[in-house]
Amino acid sequence: MKITAAIATTLAIPEDDPLANMPEEEGRTRPVVILRLRTDNGLEGIGLTFYGGKMTGSLRTAVEELGALTIGEDPLCIEAIVKKLRVAAGDNCGPGGIFTLALSAIDIALWDIKGKFLNQPLWKLLGGYRDKVPTYASGSLRRGLTDNQAQRAAQILVQKGFKEMKTQMALPGDPTPAEECRRVRVVREAIGPDIKLMCDINQRWRPEQAIDIGSRVEDVGLFWLEDVTRADDYQGLARVTAALKTPIAGGEYLYGIEPFRQMIEARSVDIVMVDIVRAGGVTQWMKIAGMAEAFNLPIVSHVMPEILCHMIAACPNGLTVEYMPWMLALYEETPAIENGMLIMPNKPGLGLKLDEKAVAAFTVS
Numbered sequence: 314m315k316i317t318a319a320i321a322t323t324l325a326i327p328e329d330d331p332l333a334n335m336p337e338e339e340g341r342t343r344p345v346v347i348l349r350l351r352t353d354n355g356l357e358g359i360g361l362t363f364y365g366g367k368m369t370g371s372l373r374t375a376v377e378e379l380g381a382l383t384i385g386e387d388p389l390c391i392e393a394i395v396k397k398l399r400v401a402a403g404d405n406c407g408p409g410g411i412f413t414l415a416l417s418a419i420d421i422a423l424w425d426i427k428g429k430f431l432n433q434p435l436w437k438l439l440g441g442y443r444d445k446v447p448t449y450a451s452g453s454l455r456r457g458l459t460d461n462q463a464q465r466a467a468q469i470l471v472q473k474g475f476k477e478m479k480t481q482m483a484l485p486g487d488p489t490p491a492e493e494c495r496r497v498r499v500v501r502e503a504i505g506p507d508i509k510l511m512c513d514i515n516q517r518w519r520p521e522q523a524i525d526i527g528s529r530v531e532d533v534g535l536f537w538l539e540d541v542t543r544a545d546d547y548q549g550l551a552r553v554t555a556a557l558k559t560p561i562a563g564g565e566y567l568y569g570i571e572p573f574r575q576m577i578e579a580r581s582v583d584i585v586m587v588d589i590v591r592a593g594g595v596t597q598w599m600k601i602a603g604m605a606e607a608f609n610l611p612i613v614s615h616v617m618p619e620i621l622c623h624m625i626a627a628c629p630n631g632l633t634v635e636y637m638p639w640m641l642a643l644y645e646e647t648p649a650i651e652n653g654m655l656i657m658p659n660k661p662g663l664g665l666k667l668d669e670k671a672v673a674a675f676t677v678s
């Protein structure tokens with residue numbers, strides 16, 4: 314089997330809030346590059362990448378240029394292709410950034426092809442640990458909402474059957490620690506004691522702020538506090554992790570696999586979160602999961618539940634899948650949620666089919 318074509322498309326996907334219908338800002342869109350990787354026996358793998366922002370044109374070009382280097386290669390030899398792309402481009406332009414974001418689209422498409430060729434769902438190819446995985450609602454309980462809106466949105470998520478959900482602190486403006494604490498308390502009040510509640514800081518606090526505010530909300534029983542300070546301040550994170558009873562999650566901002574060694578060895582986090590497009594695709598994500606397992610640490614996914622559910626379902630240390638609905642509208646069908654669990658598909662590869670009408674509607678170029 315040989316790769317015959319790599320076709321990239323730039324999309325602008327509406328940033329709405331399909332889970333609780335409480336969008337922070339109407340009409341905003343998110344730029345995404347999708348890739349279709351085709352083979353000489355008629356298979357097509359889907360890959361995608363983002364985080365290009367105003368440089369999404371450059372990201373799309375990077376996907377096309379790396380994609381052209383895969384033509385003629387055997388799509389089952391994924392590590393060999395990754396090595397070829399690194400030697401051709403990555404070794405000179407750096408290990409992270411646009412190179413890795415573009416590489417990830419190709420790697421995801423290669424795994425989709427492998428699954429389709431072997432007629433197996435990805436989660437079974439990668440380890441096949443379990444056929445349903447816990448998931449948590451994400452993206453609805455954002456810091457820009459008023460307390461009332463956050464409470465209403467949280468109740469909608471509970472009514473929809475979610476057993477886990479994430480909110481945010483590091484509120485806009487210059488809130489006092491007491492105001493920060495009030496937000497998680499009103500959300501906890503709205504959902505009751507039995508729903509797992511996570512809280513994301515998105516790197517906005519200093520370590521001492523994280524320890525101060527984190528200790529004031531220990532009684533809220535957060536399932537985790539996420540990215541409490543800069544992702545590469547491994548020692549600062551370790552101080553917070555040692556000081557708080559609440560588990561600290563982090564890792565979504567790191568590129569490649571090597572920084573995870575530093576983060577884990579420094580005991581910076583209790584829960585390892587890995588973003589697939591910053592990691593370098595499925596191949597590298599699974600290596601980080603193994604690293605975390607060796608340190609007795611759980612691993613959690615970041616965005617794209619329709620893809621990441623495969624990796625969490627493959628790993629014995631997979632904890633829960635972030636149900637961030639950014640890309641769901643791209644597909645004809647995505648995994649169903651029953652009783653707070655995502656049901657793993659049995660279709661081959663990613664088990665996803667692009668909704669061509671939606672893709673056409675979102676296409677920019």
Ligand SMILES: [Mg+2]
Pocket residue numbers: 513515539540565
């Ligand atoms: Mg986060």
